[in-house]
Amino acid sequence: MNSFFQKLLDVIYPKGLTCISCENELGDKEREYSLCAKCFANLKKVEDDIKLGNGITVHSCFHYDDVARQLVLSYKDSDKPYISEYMAKFIKDKYIDKEINADGIVFVPSNVKKINKRGYDALKQVAIHLSKMINIPVFYGLEKKIIGVDLTQVAKEKRAEQVKDSFYIKDDACLKGKKVLLIDDVITTGATLNECIHTLNDGKIEKIYVITFTRALH
Numbered sequence: 001m002n003s004f005f006q007k008l009l010d011v012i013y014p015k016g017l018t019c020i021s022c023e024n025e026l027g028d029k030e031r032e033y034s035l036c037a038k039c040f041a042n043l044k045k046v047e048d049d050i051k052l053g054n055g056i057t058v059h060s061c062f063h064y065d066d067v068a069r070q071l072v073l074s075y076k077d078s079d080k081p082y083i084s085e086y087m088a089k090f091i092k093d094k095y096i097d098k099e100i101n102a103d104g105i106v107f108v109p110s111n112v113k114k115i116n117k118r119g120y121d122a123l124k125q126v127a128i129h130l131s132k133m134i135n136i137p138v139f140y141g142l143e144k145k146i147i148g149v150d151l152t153q154v155a156k157e158k159r160a161e162q163v164k165d166s167f168y169i170k171d172d173a174c175l176k177g178k179k180v181l182l183i184d185d186v187i188t189t190g191a192t193l194n195e196c197i198h199t200l201n202d203g204k205i206e207k208i209y210v211i212t213f214t215r216a217l218h
Helices: 002-012 037-041 066-077 083-097 112-118 122-134 156-163 191-202
Strands: 057-063 104-107 142-144 167-169 179-187 207-215
Touching (some): 057 066, 057 083, 066 083, 066 207, 083 122, 142 191, 167 191, 191 207
Parallel strands (some): 057 207, 104 179, 179 207
Antiparallel strands (some): 142 167
């Protein structure tokens, strides 16, 4: 099914022809990330890492503004799942730069309602592309319960309370004793990532690395 889905996308959205941000035609040297030189220059790299309250380091690719913010919103809410491949490329670059050595990838899952609305699990697509790029499997043990709250509508100081116990491990067989890379599209307060990490630790993970495509924390 995933193979058919990808082939269909390749027909509808031929790769490397136009910029995935401004949709201008690309030059030959701009095709790798499918971003024109101007949009690429407007990506603001995150140079420093942060630590969550649990001591886990979070590496992020870009600050959540301008082009990076547009890409996140487009791949999640504008029916442009093909952008996930290019997001995966940037996460791959960060993975290599930080010399991470994980056994597999875990992504922050969407709940069933959002998956049904979009027709796909947004971060799952990023994880599948990333898996092929760095040659490690995707672990599908982390799941999200059905909750009706949109965190973007919740005050930042109350988000930790809203996401508490919202994740669970469906199958811990592939996770026990493994070093996993947890990926997300954006870190704002860290509440979601903290809860995912707490849940994964219940599955007896050996080590957790975290990379997010963007960071809204300043």
